[in-house]
Amino acid sequence: MIGAERKAGRSGWALGFYTALIYGFFYLPIVTLILFAFDAKEVPGLPLKDLTLGWFAAALSDRQLLAALSTSVWVALLSASLAVLLAMPAALALAWVRLPAKPAILGFIIAPMVVPHLVLGLGLLLLFRPVPGILGVAGVVIAHTTLNLCYATMILYSHLLGFQRSLVEAARDLGASEIRMFWEVVLPLSAPAILAAFLMSFTLSFGEFVAAWFVAGFERTLPIEIWAWLRHILSPKINAIATVIVAVSVAMTILAQLWILRRRNGARGGAA
Amino acid sequence: MSEGELRAVTFRNVTHDYDGARALDDVSFEVGDGEFVTLLGPSGCGKTTLLRITSGFLDPTAGDVLLHGKSVVGVPPFRRNTSMVFQDYALFPHRTVAQNVAFGLRMRGMAPDEIRRRVDRMLDMLGLAGLGERRIGHISGGQAQRVALGRSMIVEPAVLLLDEPLGALDLKLRKQMQVELKRIQRQVGMTFLYVTHDQEEALAMSDRIAVMNKGRLMQYGTPHEIYRRPSSRFVADFIGEANLIPCRVAERRSDALVLKGPGASSFTAAPSGADPASGADAILVIRPENLALAEPPVPQANTIGAVVQELTFLGPSVRMTALAEGNIVLAVVIGPGGRLPAIGDRIDLKWKAEDAIVVGPG
Numbered sequence A: 001m002i003g004a005e006r007k008a009g010r011s012g013w014a015l016g017f018y019t020a021l022i023y024g025f026f027y028l029p030i031v032t033l034i035l036f037a038f039d040a041k042e043v044p045g046l047p048l049k050d051l052t053l054g055w056f057a058a059a060l061s062d063r064q065l066l067a068a069l070s071t072s073v074w075v076a077l078l079s080a081s082l083a084v085l086l087a088m089p090a091a092l093a094l095a096w097v098r099l100p101a102k103p104a105i106l107g108f109i110i111a112p113m114v115v116p117h118l119v120l121g122l123g124l125l126l127l128f129r130p131v132p133g134i135l136g137v138a139g140v141v142i143a144h145t146t147l148n149l150c151y152a153t154m155i156l157y158s159h160l161l162g163f164q165r166s167l168v169e170a171a172r173d174l175g176a177s178e179i180r181m182f183w184e185v186v187l188p189l190s191a192p193a194i195l196a197a198f199l200m201s202f203t204l205s206f207g208e209f210v211a212a213w214f215v216a217g218f219e220r221t222l223p224i225e226i227w228a229w230l231r232h233i234l235s236p237k238i239n240a241i242a243t244v245i246v247a248v249s250v251a252m253t254i255l256a257q258l259w260i261l262r263r264r265n266g267a268r269g270g271a272a
Numbered sequence B: 001m002s003e004g005e006l007r008a009v010t011f012r013n014v015t016h017d018y019d020g021a022r023a024l025d026d027v028s029f030e031v032g033d034g035e036f037v038t039l040l041g042p043s044g045c046g047k048t049t050l051l052r053i054t055s056g057f058l059d060p061t062a063g064d065v066l067l068h069g070k071s072v073v074g075v076p077p078f079r080r081n082t083s084m085v086f087q088d089y090a091l092f093p094h095r096t097v098a099q100n101v102a103f104g105l106r107m108r109g110m111a112p113d114e115i116r117r118r119v120d121r122m123l124d125m126l127g128l129a130g131l132g133e134r135r136i137g138h139i140s141g142g143q144a145q146r147v148a149l150g151r152s153m154i155v156e157p158a159v160l161l162l163d164e165p166l167g168a169l170d171l172k173l174r175k176q177m178q179v180e181l182k183r184i185q186r187q188v189g190m191t192f193l194y195v196t197h198d199q200e201e202a203l204a205m206s207d208r209i210a211v212m213n214k215g216r217l218m219q220y221g222t223p224h225e226i227y228r229r230p231s232s233r234f235v236a237d238f239i240g241e242a243n244l245i246p247c248r249v250a251e252r253r254s255d256a257l258v259l260k261g262p263g264a265s266s267f268t269a270a271p272s273g274a275d276p277a278s279g280a281d282a283i284l285v286i287r288p289e290n291l292a293l294a295e296p297p298v299p300q301a302n303t304i305g306a307v308v309q310e311l312t313f314l315g316p317s318v319r320m321t322a323l324a325e326g327n328i329v330l331a332v333v334i335g336p337g338g339r340l341p342a343i344g345d346r347i348d349l350k351w352k353a354e355d356a357i358v359v360g361p362g
C-alpha cells in the first residue's frame, strides 16, 4: 500500500516537473519581456536591480510608436473583419452545400497556411506593381486578409459542420426565408465561432511582420516599427509597449471566454 | 368542392430515389382532414423520407403530393402549410420557451400583441403556463417535447408532421405523452401525420395506419382493420403477435376458403375477395388470443394438435407456447378462468373460421 502511494507521489512529481517545463517553454520569453519593461537601465539585462514605470510613460508618449500601434490595430481590425465576412459564406457553402469538387476547394483554402509569408509578401508586391498606390495600409490589409481568410474559414467551417441541422430546417419549416433563417438562427448560434475566428485573425495580423514588410510601403505597422528600432537600439520602451499589448490581449481573451461560457450555460442542453 | 379538397394530404404514386437507391416506391394514400394517421414500418422503410417530401425538404423523384387538393411539389418548406416536429425537437437554444413558440407567428409578420396572446394560450393548453421565460436548456425532456409541439401547432398547419416525437423519452413519459398527444390532437382537430416504428404506439393513437416496408405501402387502414385483417404476411407479423401456419388452398367456395394444413389437417376461412388461387401456397394467420383449447369431442375443422412447451404467467392471463405438427410454434393466450394444461401434454387447439386470415406466402 505504502509503496504504491510512494510510486504515485514520485510519478506525480515527474508530471509536475514536465508540466512546469512545458509552461516555462511557452511563457518564459513573455515573462522575461514583461520583467525587463520595469528595468531602470537604458539597455535591459541582468541583474534586475532598479525598477521603474518610466518606460511605460516613455512608450506611451512616443508619437512614432503610438502611430505604428494605431496602424497595426486598424490593419488588424480591418483584415479580421474582412476575413470573417468573406469566410462565413465560404464556410456555409463548404459545410452545407453539395459541391462537386469540395476536397479541391478545401485544399485551395488551406494552402495559404503552408505558403511562407515571404512568398505571399513577394507575390503581392509584384502583383501591386502596376498600382503602387495600394502599398501601405491597404496593401497590408489585403495581405493579412488573405492570410486570415484560411484560418477564419477553417474555424467557421468546422463549427458549421457540427451545427444542428434540424434547427435550420425548423426555422425554414416555420416560415423563415433563407435570409431570416440566417439572421435568426445561424448567426446568433455561430457568434462564439465568429468571435473566435475574429480574435484569431486579429492576433495573427497584429503580430505579422514578413508579409506586411513587403507591402507596407512607407507605412509602419508595430512589428515593422519595432524591427526598425531593434536595428540600432534595444530599448525597454519596446518591452513596455509589448507588455501593454500582452495585458490587453489577455484581458480580451478572458472576456471572450467568460462571454462564451455564460452563453453556453444559458443555452445548455435542450432536448439533446 | 371536389373530393380532393376534403383531404388534408394526398400522396399519388410517390417515388423517391437517393442517388439511385429507391427509398419510396409508388406510395399512394390519402389523409383526411383532422385525422391522426401514422406511418409505421421497420427502420429504413422510408417513413422519414415521406415526411420530408410532405414538408418540402425533399421533392419526390416521381409522383405528386397534394395539400387540400393542390399539388405542392417544388414549393419550398417556408411557403408550405405544413409544420414538422423533429425527433430532436430542434428547439432554438438561444431563445426562451415563449420565443420558440412565437417563432412561426413572428415569421408571418403577426402583431406582437396578437403573438403574445396566442403564445400564452398555446402554453396554457400544453400545460406550460409559467415556463414562457425559461431558457430551452432549463426545461425537462417532456416539457421540451411539448414546446416543440406548440411551436409547430401555433402556425395552424394543414398537416402537422411528427417524426418519432416520443423517441427520446423514457417509457413511462412516453406512454403519458401518447395519451396527451392524442388528447391535444382531438381537442384542436388538427391533421397529424405521425411517424413511429413502435406498433403498439401506432395502434393506440391512430385513426388510420399506413404500414410500410422497404419503401412500399403494405396496407392502409384503421388499427382494427390492420390488426384483424392484415393483407399480407408482413403486416400480420409486424403488427401484434401472429401465429403463421403454412397451408395450401384446396378449394375456393363462395362461402369459404378450404385449406390443407400440415399433416392431414384441413381448415376453413372466410373468403376476403383477394384470396390466393386454388392450389397456391398460403399462410393462415391466427392471433394468440383467438386460439383456444379444444375439449373432447374435438371438432374436425379448424383444429390443430400440439404439445405444450411452455407456460408463462402474465397476471390476468397465461401465455402458452405449443409445438404443432410441421414443427410450427404456436403462441396461445389463455384468459382468466381458462383450463391450464401441463407442460408436455398433448392438446388440441381450435379457432373460429372468422378469426382466421389467409394471406399470400410472400
Ligand SMILES: Nc1ncnc2c1ncn2[C@@H]1O[C@H](COP(=O)(O)OP(=O)(O)OP(=O)(O)O)[C@@H](O)[C@H]1O
Pocket: B018, B019, B021, B022, B023, B041, B042, B043, B044, B045, B046, B047, B048, B049, B050, B197
Ligand atoms: N440522405 C440520404 N441519402 C441516401 N440514402 C438515404 C438518405 N436518407 C435516407 N436514405 C435511405 O433511404 C431509406 C429510407 O430512409 P428513411 O430515413 O426514410 O427511413 P425511416 O423509415 O425513417 O427509418 P428510421 O425508422 O430508421 O428513421 C433507407 O434505406 C436509407 O438508408
Ligand SMILES: [Mg+2]
Pocket: B047, B048, B049
Ligand atoms: Mg426516420
